[in-house]
Amino acid sequence: MNATVAMITTRGLLGRRRIWLLVPLPLLLIGLALIARATGAEPADWGEGIIGGLGFTAVLPVIALIVGTGVLGSEIDDGTITHILSKPLPRSEIIFTKLGVATGVTALFAGVPLFIVGLIAGDAAVAFALVVGAVVGSLAYCSLFVLLSVVTRRPVLVGLAYVVLWEGVLGNILTGTQKLSVQQYVQAIVDALAPSDLLHGNVAVPLSCVMAGVFTVASTAYAVQRLRTLSVAGETG
Amino acid sequence: MAPQTSVIHDIGYQRYTGPRLGRWYANRSLYEHSVRAAFGIGRGAKAKIFPWAIIGIVLLVAVVVIAFRSISGETLMSYRQYASGLSYPVMLFLAIVAPELVSRDLRDRTLPLYFSRPLARTDYALAKYAALVTAVLGLLAVPQLLIYIGAVFTRTDGWHGAWKELGDLGPGLGTTLLRALVLAAISLLVASLTGRRAFAAAFIVGVFLITSPIVGILSVLGNDTIKSLAFLANPMFLMLGLEQWIFGVENNNRLPIGDYGPVYGIAALILLGGSVGLLLLRYRKVAA
Amino acid sequence: MSTVDLQHVSRWYGNVVAVNDVTMTLGPGVTGLLGPNGAGKTTLLHMMSGFLAPSRGTLTVDGAPTWRNPDVYRSLGLVSERESVHGFLTGKEFVLASAKLFRLANPEEAARRALALVEMEPAQDRRIETYSKGMRQRIRVAAALVHEPSVLLLDEPFNGMDPRQRFHMMDLLHKMGDDGRTVLFSSHILEEVEQVSGTVQVMVSGRLAASGEFRTIRRLMTNRPHVFTIRSSDDRRLAVALMAQDSVAGVDIDATGLQVRASDYGTFTRALPRIALKEGVRVRRLLPADESLESVFSYLVGAR
Numbered sequence: 001m002n003a004t005v006a007m008i009t010t011r012g013l014l015g016r017r018r019i020w021l022l023v024p025l026p027l028l029l030i031g032l033a034l035i036a037r038a039t040g041a042e043p044a045d046w047g048e049g050i051i052g053g054l055g056f057t058a059v060l061p062v063i064a065l066i067v068g069t070g071v072l073g074s075e076i077d078d079g080t081i082t083h084i085l086s087k088p089l090p091r092s093e094i095i096f097t098k099l100g101v102a103t104g105v106t107a108l109f110a111g112v113p114l115f116i117v118g119l120i121a122g123d124a125a126v127a128f129a130l131v132v133g134a135v136v137g138s139l140a141y142c143s144l145f146v147l148l149s150v151v152t153r154r155p156v157l158v159g160l161a162y163v164v165l166w167e168g169v170l171g172n173i174l175t176g177t178q179k180l181s182v183q184q185y186v187q188a189i190v191d192a193l194a195p196s197d198l199l200h201g202n203v204a205v206p207l208s209c210v211m212a213g214v215f216t217v218a219s220t221a222y223a224v225q226r227l228r229t230l231s232v233a234g235e236t237g
Numbered sequence: 238m239a240p241q242t243s244v245i246h247d248i249g250y251q252r253y254t255g256p257r258l259g260r261w262y263a264n265r266s267l268y269e270h271s272v273r274a275a276f277g278i279g280r281g282a283k284a285k286i287f288p289w290a291i292i293g294i295v296l297l298v299a300v301v302v303i304a305f306r307s308i309s310g311e312t313l314m315s316y317r318q319y320a321s322g323l324s325y326p327v328m329l330f331l332a333i334v335a336p337e338l339v340s341r342d343l344r345d346r347t348l349p350l351y352f353s354r355p356l357a358r359t360d361y362a363l364a365k366y367a368a369l370v371t372a373v374l375g376l377l378a379v380p381q382l383l384i385y386i387g388a389v390f391t392r393t394d395g396w397h398g399a400w401k402e403l404g405d406l407g408p409g410l411g412t413t414l415l416r417a418l419v420l421a422a423i424s425l426l427v428a429s430l431t432g433r434r435a436f437a438a439a440f441i442v443g444v445f446l447i448t449s450p451i452v453g454i455l456s457v458l459g460n461d462t463i464k465s466l467a468f469l470a471n472p473m474f475l476m477l478g479l480e481q482w483i484f485g486v487e488n489n490n491r492l493p494i495g496d497y498g499p500v501y502g503i504a505a506l507i508l509l510g511g512s513v514g515l516l517l518l519r520y521r522k523v524a525a
Numbered sequence: 526m527s528t529v530d531l532q533h534v535s536r537w538y539g540n541v542v543a544v545n546d547v548t549m550t551l552g553p554g555v556t557g558l559l560g561p562n563g564a565g566k567t568t569l570l571h572m573m574s575g576f577l578a579p580s581r582g583t584l585t586v587d588g589a590p591t592w593r594n595p596d597v598y599r600s601l602g603l604v605s606e607r608e609s610v611h612g613f614l615t616g617k618e619f620v621l622a623s624a625k626l627f628r629l630a631n632p633e634e635a636a637r638r639a640l641a642l643v644e645m646e647p648a649q650d651r652r653i654e655t656y657s658k659g660m661r662q663r664i665r666v667a668a669a670l671v672h673e674p675s676v677l678l679l680d681e682p683f684n685g686m687d688p689r690q691r692f693h694m695m696d697l698l699h700k701m702g703d704d705g706r707t708v709l710f711s712s713h714i715l716e717e718v719e720q721v722s723g724t725v726q727v728m729v730s731g732r733l734a735a736s737g738e739f740r741t742i743r744r745l746m747t748n749r750p751h752v753f754t755i756r757s758s759d760d761r762r763l764a765v766a767l768m769a770q771d772s773v774a775g776v777d778i779d780a781t782g783l784q785v786r787a788s789d790y791g792t793f794t795r796a797l798p799r800i801a802l803k804e805g806v807r808v809r810r811l812l813p814a815d816e817s818l819e820s821v822f823s824y825l826v827g828a829r
Contacts, residue, residue: 004625008611015613021440025447032451036458045457053450062443069435079609083668086574087626088598156435157287160332160442169325228593232576232605 005084005097009071013105022066025059026113033117043121051117051130052199056186060110060137061163067106068145069155071098076149082232091227095220099139099146106138107131129194137186140212143219144182150226178202185212260355264364267356271368275334284337291330292376295323299380303387310391316381316409317480317487320416324473327373328445331420334372335428336437338365344432348523362429362520366513369425373417381409408484415483416476419505422512423472429519445473456493465495469504479505526553527587527600527675527707529573534582536568543568545731546582551676551709555702557718558711560728561826566711567606569728570680573709574603586676599627602674604665606681612654616645616664619653623668632671639667642697659690666697677701679710683717695720727825734825742825751790756782756810763806770796784814 013019029050036046072095075081084094111134118127144162148155167181178184185208188201201208276292277285298319305313314322342348351361385406392398427444428437448471455467468474474492481491482498494501529551536544544565560566571577572584575591575598584591591597611619620639624632640646643663653661662682669677679698683691695717701708712718718725725742727735735742757763760783764776767785772792777784787793801808 002626004622008614008622011613012611028447028451032454036454039458041458046454049450049454049457053453054447058446058450062439062446066436066439073435079605079607080611082576082603082605082607082609083611083623084626085576085595086598086601086603086669087623088595088628089626090595154287154435156439157333160438161329164325164329164442164446229578230576231578232571 001100002089002093002097005089005094006101008084009098009101010105012074013067013070013101022063022109025063026109029055029059029113030116030120033120037120043123047121047196048199051114051121052187055110055114055117055130056133056137056190056199057168057183059113060106060134060186061141061167061183063109064102064106064138064141065145065156065159065163067109068102068142069149069159071102071142071149072146073149073155076230077153079232081230085227085230092224095146095224095227099143099220102142102146103135103138106142107135110134110138123194123196126194126196129190132193133186133190136189136212137182140182140185140215143216143223147219147223147226150223150230175202179207179211182212182215184208185215260357260360263354263356264360267351267361267364268368268371271338271365272371274337275368275372287333288330291326291333294326295376295380296383298323299383302384306384306388307391312388315487316384316406317412317484319381319384320377320409320412321473321477321480323377327376327416327420328442328473330373330376331369331424332438332441335369335421335424335441336434338369339425339429340432340434340437343429343523344434358520359517362516366421366425366516369421370417373421374413377413377417378410381406381413408480411484412476412480415479415505419476419509419512420472422509422516426512426516426519429516429523445471449473461495462497465493465497466500468492468494469501472508475501475504475508526705528552529676529707529709530583530585530588531569531573532583534569534572534579534584536565536572536577536580542731544572544579547728547731547733549726549733549736551707553702553705553707554724555698555708555710557725558709558728559715559718559725560711560713562713563730564713564728565731566713566728567680570605570678570709570711574601574605574678599672600675602669602672602677604662604669604677604679604682606684608658608661610653610661610665613652615650615652616640616656616660616667617649619664620649620667620671624671627672629672635671635673636667639671642670643667644693658685659687662686663690663694666694670701674706676707677709679708681712682710683712683714691717729826751787751793752814753785753787753793754782754810754812754814755785755808757801758807758809759804762804763801763808766800766804766806767797770800772796782810 032050032054033046036043036050072081075084111131114130114134115127118124118130121127145155145159148158152158166177167183170177171181171183184201184203187199188203188205188208189212191199191201192205203211273279274284276288302313302319305311342351348361352358385402388402389399392402394401423444424441427441431437431440451470452467452474455470456464459467468478477492478494478498478501481487481494482501531547531549534544534547535542547569558566558569568577572579573591575594578592586597586601589597591601614622617636617640621632621636624635624639629635640649643666645660645663645667648656648660653664656664662685666679666682669679682694682698686694698708698710719739724737725735725739726733727742755763760778764778764783767773767783768776770793772787772789773785774788775786785793797808797811
């Protein structure tokens, strides 16, 4: 981890307007949970919807996408990456630092509201399980999106296709693809840590842990590889 | 050397005094150009990948429907179901195309070039909107027509059958048209807010993706009224409710909207009018 | 003191050859990389700075390859053509970050010195996005110099600079060169190269067309006549005598004097005084008319 790269990445990420468009998402999660509590509905009824449906299926991937592609993708896009690359830094250090920042920010924006929602649903154990799930999910998603940033010129679109088509549509139709879906790993892990009616995992827990790890490590390693051979195009880019 | 005098040489330059194809032609050109840009025509191969990938998906589904119909004689999905069931690909298509149409001009600052022509600001917005609607229509209606042709050939009751089939196609095309109108307006409005295509795409998908679970949440909480109105939260579900109100329930796939059909109609109208209005307002205010 | 060595470097994209078998060695001092747009200068600089792999050939800085070798940046400083900088940082923060990323022992001191060198101290606490184009350029140069590299590569550094900034930058580059650093900058504007360095590498259509000091290059081009302007006490008589010489390709006479096209510089310059003496003509003025870099350049670009 490199403090200077972390500083530049964090300021680049948080200093722009776009990050404030992510703020409504955690507020939405917390707000809906409060409303649900106020209407007196049972957590078992609304838990699946808010935590699973909104939190893990929509909010976590979207935040991870915007943050994960933002930490590296925007620098490659506007050319400022040369200032980072033209230094005697190991490429692995650069990737780890950026991945760390991305995971941290994503886990913050997704994990904190999920923790609060877990408490509102009444169970501290569940709340902690949700945070763990959010962190694992942030790590896996962000490493995937950082890899996409190095490998392709349009990482957001490819990432969207992955989240919407692969995890969303196909994940619901073909159960086989669920074994290759970060979302499913997260749900399985949360369900294992704090079994409840709120969330149901569809993939075996050991497989989920292993696969989440594989996703993260493989994506990061490949991203480092590709960063070593990143070529800069001419002025038209 | 002889001293130089300044002189303007006569190289035969003349002012153009012939007919000019005013505002209507400018609008039409912008519209045509935008439709072509939506499908990546006239640009390199890379611009074609994403839109044509979506087209491939919708055509594949259409082919499966046609094949199913011709083999087993049963309908896998009706025309209406085709239009509403493919909402994910349509959403991705909008997320890809809407930024191509408007975000690019914002980032490259080519708006002054447009507005210094006989093109009013509202013209620009409306031409882009019309182009996006056309693109979505093409995306869904062409496969629907293909399914129709396939179905007609499968049927054994001649002209009468073709006519009956048309009765099913009609609402299907109507569904397509409604969706094209409303969803294009929303997507274009979101895309026009930023010059960065990637964020515009993420935000467009975000709008659909985030509001979708909210429907589920709302229908769990609250009383029956809220359950019926829950579907207003998400554009796709709102369209489903609207279609159910206009075209009736189909195949017992009832959306529990109760008696609130007219509310969906009004809501759709407000959404459409509001989005287009805000779009026009946006381009009136944007710095050229 | 560092050497940048290129051996038979080529780079192609499919059918398009951007750089074609370039061999050159750069030593201490300032060298100008000259060429028209599209000649391959930027591609070559990208390869030299480790941002592009050569399709063939080797590029080394003091023996170490530039591709896939981040350690080479300890002795390499790069100012790229693209203007992009992290706009949200202040000038000082940017140079300081650069110093820290170079793992310098005393980054604050190095940053202070670099900022003083480019005269950006007054504006150092303003964000870079508020800078003018020339200021941005200077801050990027400061960030590239902060670790006192022995090799400095600049891609079109004078782009968009006003005359005063250009003068200052040239001065800076001269100082760097005099310090013993190896400085290479690219340009397609001849006056810039003429004023900064005598040594040029000329690239045309991906090939290295000429290397060395440009006056010497001019003289090496024996297949192009040299043009001299002569004013003398009796132009016409001199003209007649010169026409008889083998080394003279042509003579023009007009009110301002004689224009002599000589096909062999050496022979002509030795023959002229003899002839003038023999004819009893006093030569008042003898000027080579086309030794500017521009004419060298246009001959090279035109000759293919």
